[in-house]
Amino acid sequence: MITKKDVEHVAKLARLALTEEEKEKYTSQFSDILDYFNQLREVNTENVEPMAQPVPMQNVMREDKVELPFIRDEILMNAPLEENGYFKVPKISEEG
């Protein structure tokens, strides 16, 4: 059973500010959806290796050579705020 407090906790972890109305709505919707997810409990998965990728995968290496990187000015064109070639953000020192 999901409570409003759970929703508030998850929203904080996910960095999402929610309105009171949203909190109520998500609390009831999440309960329904998680109930539905709980049907997986009836599946016997003893000794089943979890599957993370559909295709067998190995690490991919490339040659260690210099390639043309992105151009800084082009990257910064999408920045909400920049200064002297850096991304600019509000103060971070107060935040725990």
Place this chain on the structure above:
Amino acid sequence: MPATKLCFHTVKDLRKALLNREISAVELVDASYKRIEEVEDNVQAFISLTKDLAYKTAKEVDERIKINADIPPLAGIPIAVKDVICTKGYTTTGGSKILENFVPPYNATVAKKLEENMIPIIGKANLDEFAMGSSNENSAFSIAKNPWNFKMVPGGSSGGSAVAVSSGETVISLGTDTGGSIRLPASFCGVVGMKPTYGRVSRFGLMAYASSLDQIGPFGRCVEDVALTLQAISGYDNMDSTSINIPVPDYSATLHHDIKGLRIGVISEMLGEGTNPEVKEAILNSIKIYENLGAKIEEISIPHNQYAIATYYIIAMAEASANLARYDGVKYGHRSKDAKNIMDMYMNSRAEGFGDEVKRRIMLGTYTLSSGYYDAYYKKAQQVRALIKKDFDKAWEKVDLLISPTCPTTAFEIGSKISDPLSMYLMDIGTITANLAGIPGISLPCGFDSANLPIGIQLTGPVLSEEIMLRAAYNFEQSTDFHKANPAI
């Protein structure tokens, strides 16, 4: 055919006309934009148009034709590209407010391939925000409409890509398919849509939703157009670490071969109670058509099919919650004006930028990955995913391809499911198993219901079975007329 309806022709016919100089590539792009003017208000297939880019490519094609130089197979053929695929210098929104003004500084590999193949990109197609949705109603900009009935959804998440092709705005299009997002709208809009094998098409430059499930694929009005488009975008890419390094066969070369003796399995779980009777009837008719074509039909069980939706949504939401952490208002995208400190900036930028369904998936994904719930949800889902894949591996010992309805219903009414997320998720029952198993799937038109809405049949097959799948689809198409019907708009 009137000048605005040129995009209803096949690639083959248009190429002939281009090479015979009956029409120029610029005129073909003109026709596409004129058709868009005609129907776009009603169907809303596009988020933005890329006219400069389309005309630049078309002019290059015409230059080459003028000097009798070779042109690639799809040169000059108008295409729509789902707005979750990065196009350098052209706004790519992901259907989200958070990226409303994002101009990618690079091209996705598929966008680069379209450029190399001289395929003019007409515009960026509408979609559910970050490809999360089955109806296109989660687009932050507008709801694309089903061309067969404007009151109905076109399906999602690649709704705009399906609508652009179905309504003759473009000849072909690209979409992405994480749980059915190509095949479902193809089915609802009466066109052909294919999700290739995971890793066949590079995902570099595709905005990530659920990385172990996402795959880019083509739409077309006929199987041959889809085969040609898949050819143009497939292949190994060292920018995508999940890319398959195996040569790409010539898909259209063997389309015309017959399918005598092909073993086709019918997924028994997909023709049960949950499937609409009219859809079921169309699928049973399709099976008869395959029998007449010489295929051997056998019933096949996918015992874990009933757990596919729960498995899929747990995995997809978990991956989404990680992938969408990048939208933090720092490097690109929306930043809230209302932020005194960095935490406020994150919390408010994301709250203002993301829509309802995206928030829901990020939070549920965060929940299932969080301490105390990981084993019960995420790990459990990964285990059931392995069992679903095993079900399919077993099926391939007996049959070459599987048949099922693409969706248990035809298109539903706009607004009818949006307030009940779970009922929307259930629409994906026919399609999501292919993403979980990493296998290819195609949806093609196989009939109409009593309201004249298209019905889609789905073929799935083992990893890298695209060639035989396209051949089976082509054979079906050639012995039916469903693909020839166009919406009356």
